[in-house]
Amino acid sequence: MTALRQKQLSLGCCTTLGGLGATLTHRATKIVMRWTGADERTIKNWFAGTNGPSGAHLVALFRHSDVVLDACLRLAERERTITDRKVIETREKLKELLRLFEAMADNPQ
Secondary structure, three states, X not given: OOHHHHHHXXXXXXXXXXXXXXXXXXXXXXXXXXXXXXXXXXXXXXXXXXXXXXXXXXXXXXXXXHHHHHHHHHHOOOHHHHHHHHHHHHHHHHHHHHHHHHHHHHOOO
């Protein structure tokens, strides 16, 4: 994994967890430890961009972070997959809104 790709994944992970401050980095490290089972030093290297996650750790990050998943899909030049996923998510939200509108119409106040 190139240094640029490692940085992109690092920023994706930090973005998911709310920022890049020192307090957050400590908290983020603990969260990612829970998500992946990786040790603290490994995760700090990921955040620094000196190494990147791979294998089971990367899959665990995908499971918990759409930002990291999207970063990897962009690196793989699979932007269409991101768009398809967002269209499906939007469709589900619209269905929920329609259900709410129908419920309101059935029970006018």
